[in-house]
Structures are given as structure tokens and as C-alpha cells.
Amino acid sequence: MNSANKYLQSGLSKQQADNQIINDDVCTSSHDDDEKQLLVLLQKFNLVEVLRYLKAAKVTYRSLKYMNYDDMKEAIPPLGLRMEFREKLLSWKNGEYQSNNDGMNENTSSETSTSFSLSTAISSTPLRDILSKPLRDLLNNSPEGKALILSYCENQGLNYKKRETLIKIIVEDLITHDINLKPQDYAALIDEIVSVFKTETMYRDYYYISRSSKRNPSGKLYLKYSNMRSKKMKLNVQKSNKFIHMSEMSIKIKDNSLRNASKESLRKSDHSWNEEKDTGRETFQCRGKHLAELNFSDKIFGNWAIYATPKAVSLIQSDFGMLHPGKSDQLFSKWCHFSIKIKEYYKKNVYNSNCKMFMQLLKEEGNKSIISYDTANVFITLLLCGILPPTQRFRSQNGSRTKKATIDDSQESFIMFLLNINDYKKRILDIKNKYFSSGLTIQPFLMVIGSNIQQLESFYIYFNDSLYKFDYFLVSLDICFKIYQVFKLRYPPACENPWIFLQQYFYNIENDLDAKSDKLSKLLKYLE
Known part of the structure; x- marks a missing residue:
């Protein structure tokens, strides 16, 4: 009323x-x-x-x-x-809003902030190629990219650090292939990012923000690309001036001298990585021959300093791709199918007590609070030692008698568990004394770190006193295998059979010198 x-x-x-x-x-x-x-x-x-x-x-x-x-x-x-x-x-x-694809932007209107003006442009721009290859292929061609995809699949999103890695990979491709990115190209490029990482639709303005009037655009992708392009242009000017100077001095460089200069740049490792990738391709044949001639020791790292730096991983990837074209991504493309099918095989063929413990823990694979995705992959890999046991013998530490390698020995020489990375040198020395004859150099080792065996936190490869760190176990396994192939190294005797299985099943590589095994043949037949 x-x-x-x-x-x-x-x-x-x-x-x-x-x-x-x-x-x-x-x-x-x-x-x-x-x-x-x-x-x-x-x-x-x-x-x-x-x-x-x-x-x-x-x-x-x-x-x-x-x-x-x-x-x-x-x-x-x-x-x-x-x-x-x-x-x-x-x-x-x-x-x-899953049925709406990019549901967060479907109803975006003019009410939203100026920084969201790009969203409208993106939604109306057809998806087209900006990079040298599709973004997903670009990511699968690098360890960092593969780790990024694995992280996204596991966490259903990207954090700040992963976005920075994504931007770095994209910008390196643009700079390497001399792609001139125009303001109107950013919309299509961010569309491609969202097509691979669906949840990034919420962070479009993180990558690029268009500006009106005379103000420059902003966003992490724009700034990174602009800075890198500016540096490259300055470098090109310096190279051009150097070339003119050399021409004036009438210096003629023969092919052999050019190869020697390329080798020297890799040995010193004082150039940008884009230059070193090109140099790596140029020197692949002569470098491979030189490495084969060296007795595997500190001489390799002494002659080729780049292998002692983080850039070594990308160079090893590149070399493997040249040795075995089209096989670089085989582990990742087959792993999902393999990890499902192999568990049934393990149930019927695993008898070792340690292996049974891993099997029991694997039952909790779906519960991330009990066992992480990476830990499950470590267990799946280690269980190969249980169904492909070693047949080799080695001398005891006092050298008085020979001993047959056990499944536990095989697992220990395949993947090393550590509570802290600071403990690795003593453990490496212990394994070297235990399994390898005097005078043989230690081979690459996979190392997994964690205060609890069920929740592993970081992953390493030990290679001739250098450590390569990885965010995901599968990436470290992939690179460790490629080290054996690129440097033509023999697998550790105690875990030779699991490595040969990975080589033949995942990478489809067979060598005349591969050890023969009925159990290996049976496993390969089962997985066909």
C-alpha cells in the first residue's frame, strides 16, 4: 500500500x-x-x-x-x-560453456574494457598459418614444447612460467624463419594458441593488446617479438659490415675452412642458439665422425663445449632427427596406448617383489594425491626390467668373482632414485664401481628426485659430469635414449634389454648387434 x-x-x-x-x-x-x-x-x-x-x-x-x-x-x-x-x-x-568453444568470449560486448577489443577481432578472423609450421607440430619438435603439452594435459591449464615458455618457442620460430609479424597477424596467431590450449582464451590480452591512435601495442608476445626482432636487425647490420670488411680485404674462405670455423663456434659455444642450430646442421657429418673417433671420455666435452650446456638437449634432438628422420616423436605418440596395454602383461608376468610393489602403487594411478602422473610413468618403465631380466654377469667390487645381474641390479642401473640432487656424485661412483669394469666410462643415467618414491618432483640425465634437468620423466627418457643413439654408446649391460625394447618398439630402430631375447620377442609380439 x-x-x-x-x-x-x-x-x-x-x-x-x-x-x-x-x-x-x-x-x-x-x-x-x-x-x-x-x-x-x-x-x-x-x-x-x-x-x-x-x-x-x-x-x-x-x-x-x-x-x-x-x-x-x-x-x-x-x-x-x-x-x-x-x-x-x-x-x-x-x-x-563448453559447447560454445571459446565460451568466455561468445557474449563479449562493447561494455568490456579496451584491452578486450582484440577478442572481437580474433573471433571474426579465420584461422590461418603464421608460423613456419602448425603450432602443435612446432611444440612437438622440441623438449620444451613437449613438456608444455604434457603440463597442459595434466593440469588443464598453463601457469605464468609455461606461458613464458610458449611465447619463447613461438618467437624463436618467427625470428629463425625471418617472419615479419604485422599487427593484424596477432589475432590469427592467438587463435592458433587457443586452438591448442583451449583455456588460454581467457588470457588473450596477456599475449597482445591493441592500442588506439599513436600508442604502441602491448602484451607479452608483442614485446618479446619486438625485442628479439630488434636485436636480430642490429646483428644483421654487424654481420653485413663484417662481410664488407672481409670483401675489401679479399679474404677467400674455402669450404673446408668454413666447416672448421663452424666447428670452432660449436666448440666454444659463444653464439646465439639460432646461429648454433644452423652450424649444427652444417657440421653434423664431420662432428659425428669426430665423436665416433674419440674414446668416450672427457675428450668429447673438451672438444665440443656445447654438450656441457643446456643447449645440448636441442642439439641432440636435432642430430637424432638427422640420423633417424621421422622418428623423433615416436615415444610420445605411442606411450598412451602402450601404458594401458602393458599393465595387463605385467599382471601375468611380474614376479619380483620390488616389481610387485610398483604394481600395487600403480593401482592408485588415478589418485594424484597418492601417485603423480610422472611417478606412474617411472614405475611403468622400471617394470620392464622385471619382464626383460638381465643375463649378463659382472665382477664383484673386490674383483674376486663374477656375479649374475639381478632384476634389482637392472632397475638400479636404469633409473636412479635420489632424495636430493646433491647426493648424485656418490651414487654414480657406487654404481660405477659395482657394475662397470675398471677403465670404462660411466654411461648416461636417468635420475629421479623426490622425498617420497610416490611423489617424484624433478628429473635429470647425468652425462659425463653434466646434468640436464627436465620437468617431465617422459622427456628425460626420450632424450636419454637419443644420447645413446647420437653418441653411438652401448647400453649398460644390466639394463640392456629394456633399452633395446624401447629402441625397437617405440622408435622402430633395429641394429644387427642388438642382443636377442625370447622374452623380448614375446613382448613385442604381444604389443603388435
Whole structure:
């Protein structure tokens, strides 16, 4: 009645006043429903305390689907709450609007901030090639890229560090192939990123922000590309000046001298990686011949300094690709099918007590709080020692007698478990004394680090006193195998059979000198 008097006093007719009261009731009801939906959602997130921040910022359940990272930063000041809310909101959006593909942008309107102006351009730009090859292929061609894809599959999203890695890979490809990226190309490029990493649709403006009038664009991808391109242009000018100077001095460089100069640049390892990749291709034949001539010792790293740097991994990848074209990605493409099928084989053919313990732990593979994805892959790999046991013998540490290698010996020489990376030198020395005759150099070792065998945290390859670190076990396994192939090394005797299996099954490489085994033949037949 009070509401009716209020509207009548304002000059409205009775009919108009009644209609206004009905509208007020509907709006109030609608507002209450929206607030209830928002509360229910936050209860599912276990983040009810965020409600007061959202209400203060006038954020409703209906408007959540438009929310981007900048909006969250403004609405939810506490960093911890914002981080947790961001991840849960992203998962909710992917589930709620999955049928709309990039659902977070489907309803984006002109109300959104200027930084979101690119979203409209992207949604209307057809997907086209900007990079030298499709982004997914580009990622699969590098250890960092493979690790990025594995991380995304496991965590259903990319963090800040992984986005920086993605940008680095993309920019290196653009610079290496001298691709001139124009402002209008960024839309298509970010479309391709989203086509591979669906959840990145929420972070489009992280990569590129267009600007109006005379202001330069912004965004991490834009800035990284601009800086790298500027450096390359300066380097090209320096090279051009150097070439002119050499021409004026009438210095003629023969092919043999050029190869020697390329070798020297790799030995010193003081050039940019893009230059070294080109040099690596040029010197592949002569470098391979030289490495084969060297007795595997410190001479290799003394002659080729690059193998003692983080760049060694990419050079090893490149060399393997030249030795065995089309086989670089075989481990990753076959692993999923293999890991499922091999478990049934293990159930019927594993008898060793340690192996049975790994089998028992593998039953918890789906529960990440008990066993991580990488740990499961370590166990699956180690169980190969149980079904392909060693047949070799080695001398005891005092040299008085020979001893047949056991399954436990095979596992120990295949993958080394450490609580702390600082312990590796003593363990390497112990294994060298235990398994290898005097005078033989230690071979590459896989090392896994973790305070608990069920939750391994980091992965390494030990190679001639150098350590290569990896984020994922499968990447370290892949690179370790390629080291054996590139340097033409023999597998450790105690775990020779598992390595030969990986070589023949995953990479389809067979050598005349491969040891023969009935159990290996049986396993390969089963996996056909």
C-alpha cells in the first residue's frame, strides 16, 4: 500500500502505479535468484568468502561469464583468494560453456574494457598459418614444447612460467624463419594458441593488446617479438659490415675452412642458439665422425663445449632427427596406448617383489594425491626390467668373482632414485664401481628426485659430469635414449634389454648387434 501511495503521489495513474509495483517485485525476485545462484556456485568452489568482494564490485552470477583476469584483480584484492577463484572459475566456464568453444568470449560486448577489443577481432578472423609450421607440430619438435603439452594435459591449464615458455618457442620460430609479424597477424596467431590450449582464451590480452591512435601495442608476445626482432636487425647490420670488411680485404674462405670455423663456434659455444642450430646442421657429418673417433671420455666435452650446456638437449634432438628422420616423436605418440596395454602383461608376468610393489602403487594411478602422473610413468618403465631380466654377469667390487645381474641390479642401473640432487656424485661412483669394469666410462643415467618414491618432483640425465634437468620423466627418457643413439654408446649391460625394447618398439630402430631375447620377442609380439 505504501508503494502504491508513493507512485500515486508522483503523479502516476493507479494503473501505472500497479504496473510499477509488479515490475519492482519481478526485479527483486530476479535479483534474489541471481544472488542465490552466485552463493551456490561459491559454495561449490568452497570460496564463500569471495561473495562480499563480488557484491561490492556489483558482480552477479549472470556477469561471471564476462569476467577476465583484470576484472578479478580489481574485484578481489587478496592475492591468494584471487588465484584460487581464477582457476575454479576457469574450470567452471569450460564446463558451463563448453559447447560454445571459446565460451568466455561468445557474449563479449562493447561494455568490456579496451584491452578486450582484440577478442572481437580474433573471433571474426579465420584461422590461418603464421608460423613456419602448425603450432602443435612446432611444440612437438622440441623438449620444451613437449613438456608444455604434457603440463597442459595434466593440469588443464598453463601457469605464468609455461606461458613464458610458449611465447619463447613461438618467437624463436618467427625470428629463425625471418617472419615479419604485422599487427593484424596477432589475432590469427592467438587463435592458433587457443586452438591448442583451449583455456588460454581467457588470457588473450596477456599475449597482445591493441592500442588506439599513436600508442604502441602491448602484451607479452608483442614485446618479446619486438625485442628479439630488434636485436636480430642490429646483428644483421654487424654481420653485413663484417662481410664488407672481409670483401675489401679479399679474404677467400674455402669450404673446408668454413666447416672448421663452424666447428670452432660449436666448440666454444659463444653464439646465439639460432646461429648454433644452423652450424649444427652444417657440421653434423664431420662432428659425428669426430665423436665416433674419440674414446668416450672427457675428450668429447673438451672438444665440443656445447654438450656441457643446456643447449645440448636441442642439439641432440636435432642430430637424432638427422640420423633417424621421422622418428623423433615416436615415444610420445605411442606411450598412451602402450601404458594401458602393458599393465595387463605385467599382471601375468611380474614376479619380483620390488616389481610387485610398483604394481600395487600403480593401482592408485588415478589418485594424484597418492601417485603423480610422472611417478606412474617411472614405475611403468622400471617394470620392464622385471619382464626383460638381465643375463649378463659382472665382477664383484673386490674383483674376486663374477656375479649374475639381478632384476634389482637392472632397475638400479636404469633409473636412479635420489632424495636430493646433491647426493648424485656418490651414487654414480657406487654404481660405477659395482657394475662397470675398471677403465670404462660411466654411461648416461636417468635420475629421479623426490622425498617420497610416490611423489617424484624433478628429473635429470647425468652425462659425463653434466646434468640436464627436465620437468617431465617422459622427456628425460626420450632424450636419454637419443644420447645413446647420437653418441653411438652401448647400453649398460644390466639394463640392456629394456633399452633395446624401447629402441625397437617405440622408435622402430633395429641394429644387427642388438642382443636377442625370447622374452623380448614375446613382448613385442604381444604389443603388435
